[in-house]
Amino acid sequence: MPLGERAGDKSESRYCGVETEFNDDMPHVLAFNLSSGGFDFVVAPLMDPAYRPSLMQKDCSGSGVLPFASSDLVLSPSQWSSHVVGKVSSWIDLDSEDEKLRIDSEITLKQEIAWASHLSLQACLLPPPKGTSCANYARCVNQILQGLNNMQLWLRIPLVKPDDDSVGINPDHVIDSWEMWNSFRLLCEHHSQLSVALDIMSTLPSANSLGRWFGESVKAALVNTDSFLTNARGYPCLSKRHQRLVTGFFNHSIQIVISGEQVHGFPRATSDLISNHNDNVEGSQRHPLRPYLDYVGYLYQRMDLLPEQERFEIGYRDFLQSPLQPLMDNLEAQTYETFEKDSVKYIQYQRAICKALLDRVPDEKSFEINTVLMVVGAGRGPLVRASLQAAEETGRKLKVYAVEKNPNAVVTLNSLVKLEGWENLVTIVSCDMRHWDAPEKADILVSELLGSFGDNELSPECLDGAQRFLKQDGISIPSSYTSFIQPVTASKLYTDVKAHKDLLHFETAYVVKLHNVARLASPQPVFTFTHPRQSTEGSNQRYKKLLFEIPSDTGSALVHGFAGYFDATLYKDVHLGIEPSTATPNMFSWFAIFFPLRTPVCVGRGSTLEVNFWRCCSPTKVWYEWCVASPSSSPIHNSNGRSYWVGL
Amino acid sequence: MPLGERAGDKSESRYCGVETEFNDDMPHVLAFNLSSGGFDFVVAPLMDPAYRPSLMQKDCSGSGVLPFASSDLVLSPSQWSSHVVGKVSSWIDLDSEDEKLRIDSEITLKQEIAWASHLSLQACLLPPPKGTSCANYARCVNQILQGLNNMQLWLRIPLVKPDDDSVGINPDHVIDSWEMWNSFRLLCEHHSQLSVALDIMSTLPSANSLGRWFGESVKAALVNTDSFLTNARGYPCLSKRHQRLVTGFFNHSIQIVISGEQVHGFPRATSDLISNHNDNVEGSQRHPLRPYLDYVGYLYQRMDLLPEQERFEIGYRDFLQSPLQPLMDNLEAQTYETFEKDSVKYIQYQRAICKALLDRVPDEKSFEINTVLMVVGAGRGPLVRASLQAAEETGRKLKVYAVEKNPNAVVTLNSLVKLEGWENLVTIVSCDMRHWDAPEKADILVSELLGSFGDNELSPECLDGAQRFLKQDGISIPSSYTSFIQPVTASKLYTDVKAHKDLLHFETAYVVKLHNVARLASPQPVFTFTHPRQSTEGSNQRYKKLLFEIPSDTGSALVHGFAGYFDATLYKDVHLGIEPSTATPNMFSWFAIFFPLRTPVCVGRGSTLEVNFWRCCSPTKVWYEWCVASPSSSPIHNSNGRSYWVGL
Known part of the structure; x- marks a missing residue:
């Protein structure tokens, strides 16, 4: 039974599981934990833990039947796949010094996964690597992954990281479990069916260190009963930090699994009260872990509702889109329709235009001066409307030219002007602003040509024209804009880019609603453009070298690429942007941009990351090149714009 | 005029160049340095060093002619391409903080390379990166490389590395010029047209540090006149360490270029003596650098002659070959022919068989006991001959079975037996040893089934059969064999593997005559097989984890893959092998094997490299998997033998 219903949230994290012991009566296991216990699924061992291949009779006279938990027939196929996650024997140790144990482990692992595949389970939980080395374990799992059906493998990883300040401990010699995972998944080449199941303990690493996991493929969090505290009434509850972490898991589609023994004594009197919430409790047998599940359900239901915009965008999370090419291509009506709805953006424009009009025309001349305002790239007219509203608000006289290169948008613009009766105020010009021979000069130039990375839709080149x-x-509105980047861990995006198996997709920037991402350092400014340009010299080429310090309490981190944003100054103090620390609230016209790296770069604890970005121009196109130069050098991406460029 | 003629050596290093100043009279430059000076080519600036693009007139009224040295017509096309290496302006600094200088540098670099391409020069010398950062320089060179004709770009790199023991200097903060090169070429993705020209100074780094350069694409060494000493007669000479280095350059096809001013005064009297060696000195003008050239020529001519075997193998240097599959495929007559000529190998076999016969049959029973010896994989009979010679040498009676699966080789074997009159001694069996139903059991089993990596031609599986x-x-001869690997820098091999642009070639092992390679640590044993096996349990699967310590005076190093070797114990103290420290001299049957890495791994100064190797077996094939797990994890190569395997 799901933990709750949250409008718009259809993620897996509504389901809560429980880790069970080996039991070959699977129907009983399900009845006890699901029907009676209220859990949605069990994480159950598939094989008798006493089994060792080397102890089996070698000859064929033995039965040869492997000691799996039940035959496949005891549950229906849908029960197996919906309610059972296989738990691989935890004794296996593929990196043991003991060769016999190593070989037994490999045989058992392969047999158990084969059995789980036979049952069409959705996932299997693999035990954590035992030591500091995991190459042979990874080699064997990697072999399995090459031929696996749709099943996921969840590698269990204890959520531990040495505290850097631990007295007398050299942090270089203590294992950060993230590094173990990182090594394992690099050996397995970021295989999309390999994920993490985090083991949550009573102590937690620092927030920066925890943050790394939100860029990883974490599918489950096993919360041990030991990590719960006891509330005043004797019931289990979690510390504030644990609560925040669990809420983070809910928001990242990570399923909670309750693990361990009942370690809290519950006052008998109130248990009836709790069972009232559950009509399907079977008989009198009460599940010992039920209070833990109830508490997790309480945390789930207590979460804030998702804001409407967030609900709308949920389907776009971590989905790679190619950026628009509005200069080369004409936008479709649907695209105009969507962007025109972003009222926050046009309110900001209107504020900026008001301020510009007031600066330009003093009150005493407001009847005298007719300000010439040109909307360049007028589309279907939203900035024309904002300009006329600003004129009305400030009591200034305005003459508007609406310049638009898309003849299809001009049709709509024309009807708008007629419908609103603006014929005397607005002149429509069906022309590319770079080639228009204007009959007079403008006081104010208003444009909305910015992409997610600011200049990436060629606003500089258009406004130069x-x-x-x-x-x-x-005055130009916007008067300037700056792009920003920050390094991110984004294994989902990396895997999706890699799935194309070509260079082109690794050298392309994508528009993405970033969600399953760890932001490793604060964003830094990259390129700035100011309008109007003071000189016709210089070019729109840019080069920026950036140094990012990853906070040392993060530990090591893997950089899959860079999240990009922009911030624009429309006029004076009126700005507009998506850079996270200053983002304009409730604006939905832009998602972030993502620049991938062909090979992810591992940055050691407290190390500096040197990144270089170039904006290059030729007579026919504009493109970016980028690279990492420290701690190790990547190839230079997108040389000469061979993979990704924006046409002039 | 070449430095000399060395039998078999047709490498570029016979030619010696000289670095010159800017001079727009190129015919004079060639006449003075080649005809009169005796050099083979000049490294000459192409552009007036006073030129700065930003100082040129912007409008089109100026002549617009770039200040290149001479028009293309002053020399013939073949003179340009054979005798001139272009030297790019040394003032350029693409990583300057000064944007104007940076942009001037980029424009100039592109203009000069375009001019050099127009002249079809074979190479251009690029000035060294100026600071610790080279990303923008590399980005620009990388753009040029994408569209370059056949010209090579030689990046000038000063041969300096901080001494680790320098008092008060933290070696982490001093530049090792190899790291600068490494960063530059990683940014340019190991482009095959980008190479190094080393600037040789008066002091040299440690031997381990120097050794790294022999795994790189070094095309030239600019020896500054400052780095010469003065001999007793006042002539320039080099220190012993410099001499060894220059000899190393000659052996690696690296051209010497004399650079700098004349800094040695020469007794006038003897100069005539020297000029006697050169009939084409023009008039009385003597080239000031001639004594340096003469000394380099002396070093060249003083080198030992290449041994015959080395001369024969020169064409195979650093050439990737696919390993034989002698079990699945039948060898050709030509292949047998080549291998049978390796007399050293058969002498070792004969010695081993002698010892085995003496151990098996005491003197007093030598007339009584007829030893049964089976050659399994007899081919065209060389081991049959060695066995019979051993019997004769020791005075032991021998009955030989020659088992061979290749019916074509059996034909030759049959004629050999008739020709030699061995009909009563030798029984030919045309059969795969794994399936032969032998009429009696053998005392001695002799085989030559080893590949470059020992077990890689499936000797274990054959001998088990x-x-x-x-x-x-x-007794089995060989009685055991062990494979070895060592990490290497091998940019030529890496580039050749990469040129295939697919995964398959990066996951294949190659047989190679290693030459342009830096061996970064001593080889370590990997897998050992012993015959006969003591038990039928266990398998021929193997797993080995290896830790290599790179000597700290090497500095950082790039690992492109692993060189593999084997050593076999034929019988008791008689061994056979190619592991460099114990290699059997003058044996030519095996080159090394090379296991590439898909992405080269950079190992920091004094770091440990963890490598894992697996030998995996299925009913139909045997394959290796390999990976690096530290300092960073590579993907596991060749999972499930997807790219490279040996058929059973």
Whole structure:
């Protein structure tokens, strides 16, 4: 039974599981834990833990039947796949010094996964690597992954990281479990069916260290009963930090699994009260872990509702989209429709235009001066409307030119002007702003040509072309914009890019609603453009070298690429942007941009990451190149724009 | 005029160049340095060093002619390409903080390379990166490389590395020029047209540090006149360490270029003596650097002649070959022919068989006992001959079975037996040893089934099959064999593997005559097989984890893969092998094997490299998997033998 219903949230994290002991009566295991206990699934051993292949009779006279828990017939196929996660024998140790144990472990692992595949289970839980070395375990799992059906393998990893400040301990010699996972998944090449099941303990690493896991493929969190505290009434509860972590898991589709023994004594009197919430309790047998499940359910139900915008965007999370090419291609009506709905954006524009009009025309001349405002890239007219509203709000006289290169948008614009009766105020110009021969010069140039990375839809090149018809002292709205990047762990995005198996996709920037991502350092500014340009010299080429310090309490981290954002100054203090620390609230026109790395770069604890970004221009196109130069050098991505470019 | 003629050596290192100043009279430059000076080529600036693009007139009214040295017509196309290496302006600094200088540098670099391409020069010398950072320089060179004709770009790198023991200097903060090169070429993705020109100074780094360069693509060494000493007669000479280095360059096809001013005064009297060696000195003008050239020529001519075997193998240097599959495929006559010529190998076999016969049959029973010896995999008979010679040498009676699966080789074997009159001594069996139903059991089993990596041609599986007909106390020759690996820098091999642009070639082992390779640590044993096997249990699967310590005076190093070897104990103290420290001299049957890495692994100064190797078996094939697990984890190569395997 799901933990709750949250509008818009259909994620797996509504389901809660329980880890069980070996029992060859699987129907009983399900009845006890699901029907009676209220859990949604069990994480159950598939094989008798006493089994060792080397102890089996070698000859064929023995029965040869492997000691699996039940035959496949005791449950229906849908019960197996919906309610059982296989738990691989925890004694296996493929990196043992003991060769016999190593070989027994490999045979058992392969037999158990084969059995789980036979049952079409959705996932199997693999025990954690036993020591500091995991190469042979990874080699064997990697072999299995090459031929696996749709099943997921969840590698159990204890959530531990040595505290850097531990007295007398050299942190270089203590294992950070993230590093173990990192090594394992690099050996297995980021296989998409290999994920993590985190073992949650009573103590937690630092927030920066925990944050790394939200960029990884974590599918489950096994919360041990030991990690619960006892509340005043004797019931289990979690510390504030644990609560925040569990809420984070819910928000990242990570399923909770209750693990361990009942370690809290419950006052008998109130247990009836709790069981009232559950009509399907079978008889009198009460599941010892039920209070833990109830507490997890309480945390789930207590979460804030998702805001409407977030609900709308949930389907876009971590989904790679190619950026628009609005200069080369004409946008479709549907695209205009979507962007025009972003009222927050146009309110900001209107505020900026108001301020510009007031600066440009003093009150005493407001009847005298007719300000010439040109909307360059007018689309279907939202900035024309914002401009006219600003004129009305400030009591300034305005003459508007609406310049638009897309003849299809001009049709709509034309009807709008007629419908609103703006014929005397607005002149429509069906022309590319770079080639228009304007009849007069403008006081104010208004445009919305920015992409997720600011200049990536060629706003600089377009506005350079339009500047010809801006007065010497004229104003451009926006007056400047800056792009930003930050390094991220984003294994989902990396795996999706890698699935294309070509260079092109690794050298392309994507528009993405970032979610399953760990942000490893604060964003830093990359390229800035200011309009109007003060000189016709110089070019729109740019080069920036950036140094990111990863906080040392993060530990080591893997960089899959860079999240990119922009911030624009529309006019004076009116800005617009998506850089996380200053993002304009409730604006939905832009997701972030993502620049992948062909080979993820591992950055050691407290190390500096050197990143280089270039904006390059040729007569026909603009493109970015990027690379990492420290701690190790990556190839330079997208040389000469061979994979990804924006056409002029 | 070449430095000399060395039998068999046709390498570029016979030619010696000289670095010159800017001079727009190129015919004079060639006349003075080649005809009069005796050099083979000049490294000459192509562009007036005073030129700066930003100082040129912007408008088109200026002549717009770039200040290159001479027009293309002043020399013939073949003179340009044979005798001139372009030297790119040394003032350029693409990683300067000064944006104007950076942009001027980029424009100039592109103009000069374009001019050099226009002239079809074979190479251009690029100035060294100026600071610790080289990302923008590398980005620009990488863009140029994407569209370059056949020209090579030689990046000039000063041969310096901080001494680890320098008092008060933290070696982490001093630049090792190899690291600069490593960063540059990683940014340019090991482009095959990007190489190194080393600047040789008066002091040299440690031998281990120098050794790294022999695994790199070094095309030239610029020996500065400052690095020469003065001999008793006032002439320039080099220190012993410099001499060894220069000899190393000659052996690796690296061209010497004399650079700098004349800094040695020469007694006038003897200069005529020297000029006697050169009939083409023009008039009285003597080239000031001629004594340096003469000394380099003396070093060249002083080198030992290449041994015959080395001369024969010169064409195979660093050439990737697929290993034989003698079990699945039948060898060709030509292959037998080549291998049978390796007399050293058969002498070792004969010695081993002698010792075995003497151990098996005491003198007093030598007339009584007829030893049964079976050659399994007899081919065209060389081991049959060695066995009979051993019997004769020791005075022991021998009955030989020659078992061979290749029916074509059996034909030759049959004629050999008739020709030699061995009909009463030798029984030919045309059969795969794994399936032969032997009429009696053998005292001695002799085989030559080893590949470059020992077990890689499936000797273990074949001998397991043959062991059925070996007596309980019988002897196998070889009695055991062990494979070895060592990490290497091998940029030529890496580039050649990468040129295939697929996974398969990165997951294949190659037979190679290793030459342009830096061996970074001593070889370590990997897998050992002993025959006859003591038990039928266990398998021929193997797993080995190896830790290599790179000597700390090497500095950082890049591992492109692993060189593999074997050593076999034929019988008691008679061994045979190619592991460098114990290699059997003058044996030519085996080159080394090379296991590549898909992404080269950089190992920091004094770091440990953890490598894992597996030998995996299925009913139909045997294959290796390999990976690096530290300092960073590589993917596991060749999972399930997906790319490379040996058929059973």
